[in-house]
Amino acid sequence: MKKKIRIMKRLIGKKMIVMLLAAAVLCATVLCGCASDGKSRGDAARADGEKEITVAVNSETGTLDPAGSIALTYLSYSVTALDELLTYDENGEIEYRAAESFEVNEDSTVWTFHLREDALWSDGTPVTAEDFLNTIRRALDPASGSGYAVYLFPIKNAEAIYNKEADMDTLGVTAPDDYTLVFYLEESCVYFLDLLRLPVYTPSCAKYADSVSSGWDKDPATSLSNGPFLLKEYVPDQYFVLEKNDYYWNKDEVHLDRIIYRFFDDTQAMASAYETGEVDVAVSLSSAVMELYEGKEDLMVTDQIATRYIYFNLNVEPFDDVKVREAFNLAIDREELCQIIGADTEPTYNLVAKYMVNKTTGERFVDEAGQPFEENVERAQELLAEAGYPDGEGFPVLTYSYPSLEMDSDTAQVIKEQLKENLNIDIELKAQELQANYSSRYAGDFDLCRMNWTADFADPYTYLSMLLSNSTYNCSGICDEEYDALVESSSREQDPEVRFSLLHQAEQRAVGEQFYIIPLYAMKSVNLVNPQITGLRQIPASGALEYRYADISQG
Incomplete structure (x- = not known):
């Protein structure tokens, strides 16, 4: 009963978010009326006839150097x-x-x-x-x-x-x-x-691209492009501008004159900016937008080839004990979590993205093998007791670090409540600016840390390779020779059926036996797109939107 009451409170809170978002959108529309550059919600093109779109993206993170520390900003830039x-x-x-x-x-x-x-x-x-x-x-x-x-x-x-x-x-x-x-x-x-x-x-011009710290990557004079668009302007923490590259070999297929990427700290501001015509595309929005825009042609909901999960730091006691890691996994109610977080999430028990398809069979990879584990609060309590912490007694207060984004903040609160209720464990919550969260994770400076991985290429290896002992993304101290051998054998295997069997074995060991991570949920991307924009593509590997050959209809 307590759990149902808590879920209802959370769901009511989500309804309030919808109402507040709707009110903010209405207020912004009345106050602003139309956007800058002569554009309005019904007219994506500029008054001077040039074809320009503005895309709202999450706050600035990382470098534009393909050899450097890559995060969301590079991914927005590089695709075009x-x-x-x-x-x-x-x-x-x-x-x-x-x-x-x-x-x-x-x-x-x-x-x-x-x-x-x-x-x-x-x-x-x-x-x-x-x-x-x-x-x-x-x-x-x-x-x-x-x-x-x-x-x-x-x-x-x-x-x-x-x-x-x-x-x-x-x-x-x-x-x-x-x-x-x-x-x-x-x-x-x-x-x-x-x-x-x-x-x-990916290439970087040898004439200018000398190091990740020289600043060449965000200077339009030295940040050269070999793709459809070039960097025209970069204003930190505000926006960057891409213009059509007249030297591009396939320029005749490029229709837009300009793409502006604007940085926003929260999804509500992104949705409001979309409604007022300040932006033409807003991506990765709150699930509340699904309800607000239901039935409207602006709404585009797509599958993300992504998994939201939590890293244990195996160098921090007691996470070096597999029983503790298993207890944490079995004690979390993912169905409840997704009910609270939003309709754009779906429980997952895998590291490999729920929506990733096996190119050989056409089926989802995760559906071709058994679920790695099942939740079981009673067994979780037994495991914790076997590890020396009966009813949570003597368990240290550890910290969960996560980005201070709406979805991650909500997730952190639910995880904290569930661990307290089911294992009598207290964890401290540490919200961080997104770049700070990336940096602390990469440095191994965490107890528990939020992780999100969107596939870089359409193969399960993009996920499973991150847990290899020698992986540059292995931030949690995993060193498992048996796991390494399975993944490395799969890389050499020419028979697709045998290869995928090895990959399934590797995931089962990592996620269902050693419990190196806590998988939480898969996600859909909630996007708002001006209906005048045509020619958008989805990148098959990640599900992200691609604008390189987009156009604006004149109707």
């Missing part, structure tokens, strides 16, 4: 400003971008890419193989802080170079000429083409 070698379209077909063709040897250890000779940087100079090498070499310096460096490790000697055990001149990447790039791998890697959309495989 940078061309990778190649990618996959929504039908699973290869879409060539910076490369125009490739060859691979019989055992898939030597990959040769032929670059477009008509590809130019936004200053009109050629994009060459050396620019790709520039990013790779810089990312393999730990001082760059690239979490994606681990995805270079399939390359011969890359891991040894990262660990200062080999010299850079031994790296298995060569440029026989300006327009040929050859990768020599340590061993067969069946998902290598999927990796090519990652930042560390």
Whole structure:
């Protein structure tokens, strides 16, 4: 009964959020009437005839350097400003971008890419193989802080170079000429083409991109683009502007003149800015928006290939005890959590994203194996007692660190309540600015830490690789030889059925036996999009919106 009352209180609170958001939107509409630059809600184009859209995104985080510390801001920028070698379209077909063709040897250890000779940087100079090498070499310096460096490790000697055990001149990447790039791998890697959309495989102009700390990446004079748009202006904590790149090899297919990304601290402000016409697209909004805009053509709800979960720090007692980690997992009621958090969430018990599809079978990966574990409060209490903390007695007060975003704050409160009610454990809550949360997690400065991972490529390896002992994203001290062996064996396996069986075994060990994480929920992305905008695509790997070939209808 107590639980039902608490859920009802939370749901009533969500209704109040809808009402407050509706009131804020109405107030903003009355006060502002229309947006700047001659645009209004019904007119996405500028008064001067240029095609421009403004996109609301979460607060500024990270660098724009593909070899640096990557977060949300880079992901917004790169999807329209940078061309990778190649990618996959929504039908699973290869879409060539910076490369125009490739060859691979019989055992898939030597990959040769032929670059477009008509590809130019936004200053009109050629994009060459050396620019790709520039990013790779810089990312393999730990001082760059690239979490994606681990995805270079399939390359011969890359891991040894990262660990200062080999010299850079031994790296298995060569440029026989300006327009040929050859990768020599340590061993067969069946998902290598999927990796090519990652930042560390993206070029950075060797003329300017010297280090992650020099500031070249946010200076329009030095932050060159090889994609459809170029960086025109960057104002920290406010916005950045991308303009059409007239040197882009495929410029005739680019219809927008300008994209402005505006930073917002909270989703309510983003939704209000959308309603007043200050922005044309607002992404990753509160679930309250689903109810407010139900039935309206502005509302676009998409599957996120993402998992929200919690990292244990295994270097902090008692999280070095698997019984404690299992108790935490079994004591959390994810159905209740999602009822409270919002309709855009769905319980998950996996690390691999709930909506990720096995490209071989067409089925969701997580549906092809049993659920890693089941919640059981009584068993959780027994495990905690076996670990030496009967009814929570003597359990230290530890801290849960999380970004001070609405969804994460609500989640933290529910987790705190459930652990208190079900295990008689008190945890302290530590809300942090988003960038501070990233930094403390990466430094291992946490007890429990919120983690969210949106797939970088359409393969379960993008998730399972993060728990490898040598992973640059392994922030919690996991060192499991059996797990490492399963994941590494899957990378070499050519038979898709055998390979996915190994990946399922690896996830079961990590999530259902050793309980290295606390999976919480999968998410849908609640977006508002001006109906005049056409040609939007979804990136198959992540589910995020892509604007590079968007247009504005004149009707």
